[in-house]
Amino acid sequence: MTTPAALLATAATLTALTGATAGTAAAAEPVSAPAPVTRPDGSGECTYPAKQIKGTPWSLQRVLLDQLWQDTKGTITTGKDKGKPIRVAVIDTGVDIKNPQLKDAVDAKSGVDLLPKPKDENKEAPPGGPTTDVVGHGTKVAGIIAARKAPGTGFVGIAPEATIIPIRQNDEKGTGNTTTMATGIEKAVAAGAAVINISQDTATPLKADSALERAVEKAIAANVVVVASAGNDGLDGKVKQTYPAAYPGVLAVGASDRNNERAAFSQSGDFVGVAAPGVEMVSTVPKGGQCVDNGTSFSAPYVAGVAALVRAKHPDWTPQQVIAQIEQTAERAVNAHDRYIGWGVIDPVRALNEDDHPIDHVTLNQGPAHNVEAPQPAALATGETPQQRQERLATYALGGTAVIVAIITGAAIITRDRKRRGRA
Structure with a gap:
């Protein structure tokens, strides 16, 4: 098990690697770059391919998967698209389909590679394509959403019948910028995404009516749920907004730990909608196997997977209604919004079962808050x-x-x- 000190060190590394500051839209400033290195157990670097992690991750142990999937695993249940998989765009570093758990989950033909080609004709072009992921970040994000079941591991995606649209927009050098992210959102909408996951952020607001803001607005208007990570700069305790997470209509996701408390690195702010597991998160990596990582980058796809299930079950619900459903059913200690974990820590089963009718916003109950203690992973228990x-x-x-x-x-x-x- 990773120690608290090792976890904070990992979070600090993530912050250092993703702390780019965005300026105006015209300047096309870089968005934060994903971390290129992860540690599977706190003792060594993760290499690709990785070994299979046999046990069921704690973030899945807390969910009754049979109850979660009793209506759908990501296949649309009603309407004109009944029987088709819900489509989720991952705007990230690409999604490697050499991992067996992702081979059948990714629509490579709909994918897009937005990384620029080298201007120097004598310089060899890096490996390209939306299913190329030299970092591993996008492959982990996609796995948390839609990894298929596989022998030898207890890890599986939240929506294991959903389809991933891979959009490669960034790399370990932070090549991606606000313009390419905006383009990525537009490409995702054109490819038929019902949900878009963005596990990247900028550090300061962009000018009003920036290309990124316009792209987000168009996506929401096109009936797409946009989920974005809140960021990993929370160690300093300062409250600030990150983008695109803080744009109106976007579901901003912070990271929670095993105790349903905010992870130390998770960025806090009034824009945070919900929190989700983001500590010691198991997921797929390039070429095969799984590794463990930390960050709001992996909290966001956990929520995006739930959003995909809600959309598959209720394809006629609006993005706002899907978001309100997730926020309404979250576990919270008090009947109020919290700048650290938003409306609470996501409860996937409640989100899929307490859905008799759509709602447009959170309604606070008069009684005590829903604060059921999450099941503790038996294999990790150190005492009674x-x-x-x-x-x-x-x-x-x-x-x-x-x-x-x-x-x-x-x-x-x-x-x-x-x-x-x-x-x-």
Whole structure:
């Protein structure tokens, strides 16, 4: 298990590698670049291909998958597109389809590569194409959304029948910028995406009516749910907005840990809609296998996967209604919005089951907040859980009562026998 110190070090590394600052749209400033290196267990670097991780990740242990998938695993259930897979665009570093769990999940023909070709004719062009991912970031993001089940691992995507549209827009050098991201959003809409995942961010606001803002607005108007990571610059404790997550109509996702609390690196702000698991996240990597990583980059696709399931079950719902459903059913300690985890930590099963009718915004209940303790991964338990302790104490109490009853009963029998012998 990764130690807290190692986790903070990893988060700091992510922040250092993704801390680019965006300026005006005209300047086409770079968006934050994904981290090129991950650590599978806190002790070594992840190499591609990686070994299979056999166990079920904690982020999936907390979900009753049979109940989550009782209506759909990502296949549209009603309407003119019934029976077709819901389409989710991943605007990132590409999605490697050599990983067996992604081979049948990716629509390579609809993919787009927006990275520029080298201007120097003598310079060899880097490997290209939307299914090329030399970083591994986009492959992990896609896996959390739609990885298929595979023998030898307990990892699977949240929506394992959804289709991924790969849009390669960035790399380890931070080549992507606000203009290419805007273009990526437009390409995703044109390719029929019902959900767009953007696990990238800028550090400062762009000018009003920037190309990126216009692209987001057009996507929402085209009935597309846009999900974006809130960013990994939260270690300094400062509240700030990141983009495109902070644009109106976008579902901004922060990172939570095993205790449903904000991960230390997760950027806080009033724009955060919900939080989702983002610590020690298992997912697919290029060429095969899985690795572990940390960041809001991996919280966002967890939510995008749930959004894909909601859209597949309710294709007639608007983007706002899908977002409101996810926010309404999130687990929260208080009946209010929180700048750290938004409306709470996403509850996938509630989002797919408490859906009798669409809603347009969160409605606060008069009673206590929905704050059910998440199931603890049994394989990772280091001591007895609170429930086990209660059961143990209850057993002691019952056992003690039984002993007392036995003593009293025994004493009564002895007294009775003595009286009988005295009469005789």
